[in-house]
Amino acid sequence: MPEKTVRQMSKLERRHYSLAARTFRASIVSAVIIGLVALIVGMGLFVYVLTTRYIDTAFDTSKMAMSITGKVLDIKPTVDEVMSIYRSTPSEVLQTVENAVSERNEWGTAGFGVEYKDYFQKYHDIKFEQDYLQILSILKDFKENSRADDVYIGMYDPDSDRLVFIANGDTSDETGSLIGEFESVSHNEIEKFMNWDGEKRLFQINNSKRFGLMATSGLPVKDKDGNIVAFFLSDIRLNNVVNGTKSFFVLFAVSMFVIVNAVAIGSALYVRKNLVNPMNSIAEAAASYVKDRRAGNESTDHFSKLNIRTGDELENLALVMADMENDLADYEEHLTEVVAEKERIGTELGLATRIQADMLPNIYPAFPDRPEFDVYATMTPAKEVGGDFYDFFLIDDNHLGLVMADVSGKGVPAALFMMASKILIANHAMNGKSAAEVLETVNEQICSNNREEMFVTVWFGILDTRTGLIRAANAGHEYPVMKKPGGQFELIKDKHGFVIGGMAGMKYKEYELQMEPGSKLFLYTDGVPEATNSGNELFGTDRMVEALNKASEGSTYDVLGSVSDAIKNFVQDAPQFDDITMLCLDFIGGKTQIKDEAEDM
Amino acid sequence: MTITKKLDGTNLTVSLEGRLDTTTAPELEEELKTALDDVTELTVDMAKLDYISSAGLRVMLSTQKRMNRQGSMVVTNVSDVLMEIFEVTGFDSILTIK
Numbered sequence: 080m081p082e083k084t085v086r087q088m089s090k091l092e093r094r095h096y097s098l099a100a101r102t103f104r105a106s107i108v109s110a111v112i113i114g115l116v117a118l119i120v121g122m123g124l125f126v127y128v129l130t131t132r133y134i135d136t137a138f139d140t141s142k143m144a145m146s147i148t149g150k151v152l153d154i155k156p157t158v159d160e161v162m163s164i165y166r167s168t169p170s171e172v173l174q175t176v177e178n179a180v181s182e183r184n185e186w187g188t189a190g191f192g193v194e195y196k197d198y199f200q201k202y203h204d205i206k207f208e209q210d211y212l213q214i215l216s217i218l219k220d221f222k223e224n225s226r227a228d229d230v231y232i233g234m235y236d237p238d239s240d241r242l243v244f245i246a247n248g249d250t251s252d253e254t255g256s257l258i259g260e261f262e263s264v265s266h267n268e269i270e271k272f273m274n275w276d277g278e279k280r281l282f283q284i285n286n287s288k289r290f291g292l293m294a295t296s297g298l299p300v301k302d303k304d305g306n307i308v309a310f311f312l313s314d315i316r317l318n319n320v321v322n323g324t325k326s327f328f329v330l331f332a333v334s335m336f337v338i339v340n341a342v343a344i345g346s347a348l349y350v351r352k353n354l355v356n357p358m359n360s361i362a363e364a365a366a367s368y369v370k371d372r373r374a375g376n377e378s379t380d381h382f383s384k385l386n387i388r389t390g391d392e393l394e395n396l397a398l399v400m401a402d403m404e405n406d407l408a409d410y411e412e413h414l415t416e417v418v419a420e421k422e423r424i425g426t427e428l429g430l431a432t433r434i435q436a437d438m439l440p441n442i443y444p445a446f447p448d449r450p451e452f453d454v455y456a457t458m459t460p461a462k463e464v465g466g467d468f469y470d471f472f473l474i475d476d477n478h479l480g481l482v483m484a485d486v487s488g489k490g491v492p493a494a495l496f497m498m499a500s501k502i503l504i505a506n507h508a509m510n511g512k513s514a515a516e517v518l519e520t521v522n523e524q525i526c527s528n529n530r531e532e533m534f535v536t537v538w539f540g541i542l543d544t545r546t547g548l549i550r551a552a553n554a555g556h557e558y559p560v561m562k563k564p565g566g567q568f569e570l571i572k573d574k575h576g577f578v579i580g581g582m583a584g585m586k587y588k589e590y591e592l593q594m595e596p597g598s599k600l601f602l603y604t605d606g607v608p609e610a611t612n613s614g615n616e617l618f619g620t621d622r623m624v625e626a627l628n629k630a631s632e633g634s635t636y637d638v639l640g641s642v643s644d645a646i647k648n649f650v651q652d653a654p655q656f657d658d659i660t661m662l663c664l665d666f667i668g669g670k671t672q673i674k675d676e677a678e679d680m
Numbered sequence: 681m682t683i684t685k686k687l688d689g690t691n692l693t694v695s696l697e698g699r700l701d702t703t704t705a706p707e708l709e710e711e712l713k714t715a716l717d718d719v720t721e722l723t724v725d726m727a728k729l730d731y732i733s734s735a736g737l738r739v740m741l742s743t744q745k746r747m748n749r750q751g752s753m754v755v756t757n758v759s760d761v762l763m764e765i766f767e768v769t770g771f772d773s774i775l776t777i778k
Contacts, residue, residue: 466734487734489702532742536734536769555769577770581741605734617731656701657733 098358099351106343114335118328125327129320130294133226134282137296137313140225144248145300145311148217148232155302157210158234158245158309161259164201165236165243172198173239173261180260184289202258211258214246222248227313228290231256234309235269242269245309254289272310275299284317292317357387361397368404380404428463428491435464435494438501440471443636451544451669452479455635456662457643459606465658466493466535467604468501472508477544480508483556483602483662484537487578492533500525500535500579514539514552515589518579522554526583534580538602540592547594547666552587554579557605558620560627564597568627570620596668601627601638606659610646613653618646635663682728683711690720690751697728700736709739716743720751727757732765744775754778 148154165173172194179195205211214232221230230248235241241261249255272281275298282296297312361382368381382400387393436458445454456469466486474480482504486493503524507517518539525535538559540551551559555578562568576587594600603623610618626645630637639661646659681698692715700708716722722743726732732740740755747753754776758766766772 485734487738489735532738532745534734534738534741555771557768575768575770577774578737578741581770582745582774609731609733 098355099347102350103343103347106346107339110335110339110342114331114339118331118335121331122324122327126320126324129323130284130317133315133317133320134280134294134296136226137294137315138280138282138298140221140227140230140313141297141311144218144221144230144313145298147221148214148311149300151217152210152213154210154214154232154245154300155308157205157208157214158232160205161202161245162234162236162243164205165259165261166238168198168201170239173241177261177263180262199257199259206258211246215248215250218246218248219250220248221313225313226315228293228316229254229314231312231314232309233312235264235273235307236261237266240264240266240269242310272297272299273307290314290316290318292321353389353391354393357389357393357397360385360387361393361400364400431491431494432460432463435460435498438498439468445471446473449544451667452542453635453665453667454479454481454662455639456660457639458658458660459655460489460658461606461655462490464491464494465489465660466497467606467658467660468497469602469660469662470501470505471662471664472505474508474511474541479542479544480505481540481542481549481600481602481662481664482537483559483604483660484535485556485604485606485658485660486535487533489658492531496531496533496535496580500537504537504539508539508541513589514541514550515587518552518554518576518587519585522579522581522585522587523583525580529580532580534578536578540600542594542664542666547596547598547668549592549594549600550589551592552576552589554585554587555581557603557608559592560601560603560624561592561594562599562601562627562631564595568599568601568624568631570624594664594666594668596666598666599631599635599638600664600666601642602662602664603642604658604660606655606657607642607646607661609657610650610659611653611656612650618649622649635665638663681707683708685711685715687715687719690718691723692716692719692721693723693725695725695728699731699733700729700739701731701733702735705733705735705739708736709742712739712743716746716750719747722747722751722753724753724755725757726755726759726762729759729762732762734769737765737769737771740771740775752776 175192175194176198179191183191218230218232221227228249232245232247233242234245236243239261240263242264243261244256244258246258247256268283271283275281280296281298282294284292284294286292294315294317295312296315297310299310300308302308364381364385371381382397382404385397385401387397439456439458443455446452454471456471458465458467458469460467466489468482468484468486470480470482470484472480482501484497484500484504486496486500500521503521504517507520512520518537521537535554536556537554538551538556539554540549540559542549551573553559553573554576556575558570558572560568561571571592573590574588577585579585592600607623608618608620612618622645623642626642627638629645630641633641642661643659681696681700681704684695684697686693686695694712694715696708698704724740724743744753756778758777763772763777766775766777
């Protein structure tokens with residue numbers, strides 16, 4: 080199916096081409112991509128910063144707890160006491176207790192064996208010592224008043240790789256650890272805490288079943304000799320971070336949705352105002368321009384009335400279109416004038432063609448009441464008007480003037496010159512001058528005022544209708560062709576004078592041609608022998624004579640038809656360069672006198 | 681049509697090539713209008729001229745008239761076809777044909 084033009088589209092189809100919608104979509108897509116990248120980066124930053132802050136809090140809490148405790152008392156005896164109980168407990172018992180603890184952490188408080196209770200019973204006395212209670216109170220204070228979820232003291236037992244809890248700020252049964260409780264730790268991790276340089280924040284993040292993600296941070300307590308007494312540690316559950324991330328994500332998504340839409344709508348509006356609307360108005364102007372033009376409405380302010388002030392290429396385009404419109408209007412106006420002028424000239428030329436044709440005798444038979452001769456002639460101009468002409472007229476009852484002439488050049492100048500020549504020749508002939516005298520007089524008249532230096536070749540003959548004698552003179556014209564009764568057409572190489580209008584004072588020699596009944600005379604202009612075919616070949620007098628002889632016994636009409644057909648066959652499609660003019664006189668004879676009644680008409 | 685001019689002092693030789701007809705005659709006329717200034721001897725070489733129409737003859741006539749006033753003019757290398765045209769039109773009696 081061929082594609083539709085924009086003009087054929089419905090409004091709905093055209094809307095697909097809306098730049099604003101495209102901009103809107105592009106804005107949304109790019110904003111979403113940018114938003115997602117920002118979200119990932121933002122979340123990463125958010126998690127990192129929050130986690131770091133929590134670790135800092137846990138560390139600071141541990142440090143402060145350690146510092147306060149150290150000012151109030153020495154924890155070493157209490158730690159040693161607990162650790163000695165732990166170390167004195169057989170490892171199988173410790174294993175049982177560990178299993179029970181993990182069971183408790185998993186299932187709650189159910190099903191603890193005797194060993195479990197006995198083990199913790201061993202620490203019962205310590206719990207009520209003055210120092211221990213004081214330690215516990217400090218830890219509890221810190222736990223309550225800081226953001227840490229637990230603040231506690233533990234000691235590492237390198238033999239069993241376990242961290243033993245000494246005291247725990249969280250005293251609840253569900254979440255707190257009991258005195259003497261312990262958990263396995265990796266040696267590498269505890270190593271970091273043991274070899275602390277005193278500055279770095281020590282931390283570790285675990286994923287425990289009980290509390291989820293949890294960060295532990297703290298520092299070792301050392302005695303005067305530099306030996307590690309215990310660790311002050313704080314736990315912070317990171318579920319806050321996860322929750323924070325969730326709300327961060329929601330907040331981010333909502334604000335991004337709002338911003339993206341706002342930006343997209345904004346850019347769509349911007350594009351619509353600054354790009355789409357101006358473009359549409361230019362397109363509409365173009366459409367209405369064409370429409371008005373087709374309807375014949377000449378108003379010229381389609382583009383000129385556009386008021387596009389975008390300050391960019393579109394404004395430029397509108398200005399260029401306005402200029403173009405004005406230029407086109409000017410051009411069209413000019414063109415209309417030219418066309419009108421051309422039409423006028425065409426009309427006048429058509430008229431001139433008819434006037435010229437009417438100037439030449441063209442009603443046949445030309446002399447219906449003169450059976451002793453017959454004349455037939457045609458002129459086919461190459462342009463609307465021609466420079467060739469023929470003429471025949473009765474000078475008196477017994478004399479027929481015959482003219483065949485060719486003006487130099489073609490078209491209107493030749494036609495004007497031809498008219499003057501024709502009238503002059505006929506006028507002088509009617510005054511009873513001989514053929515040579517007529518040509519000489521006409522030549523003088525034309526030469527006296529011939530600034531354009533045009534000339535005309537003329538063959539002029541006067542036939543005595545009684546005797547068939549022609550007295551003729553040739554002013555540079557083609558050779559006449561004559562046929563004797565029963566014979567063939569032959570060129571007559573007559574004596575030539577110079578063309579008429581060429582030079583003043585020319586003399587023309589007169590000669591005689593004797594026509595007998597059955598004789599024919601053929602006169603023509605150079606358009607006949609010089610008719611040219613597409614191969615640039617001339618028709619020539621030989622072909623002309625041949626064509627004449629084909630119809631030598633026919634009527635004057637047949638003779639001219641035969642030549643005309645031969646020329647047409649010869650030139651085929653090649654354009655006609657010169658006027659083609661022919662005349663044929665058929666002398667029938669048989670009358671020596673014309674009755675007086677026949678002349679007055 | 682090709683027009684070739686060769687000026688030697690006040691002697692000008694104009695060589696014509698092709699057809700001298702209604703379309704090309706104005707070209708030659710224009711060309712000669714200025715070229716003939718100060719020329720006393722004009723030679724028109726028609727060796728390569730195939731055809732001359734009445735419009736071409738008109739230019740030859742006006743050129744001959746002009747040269748009659750300021751010097752002389754000869755036409756050379758006239759082919760049989762051209763000679764016939766000159767004879768028919770009587771130009772052979774006006775032009776100096778060599």
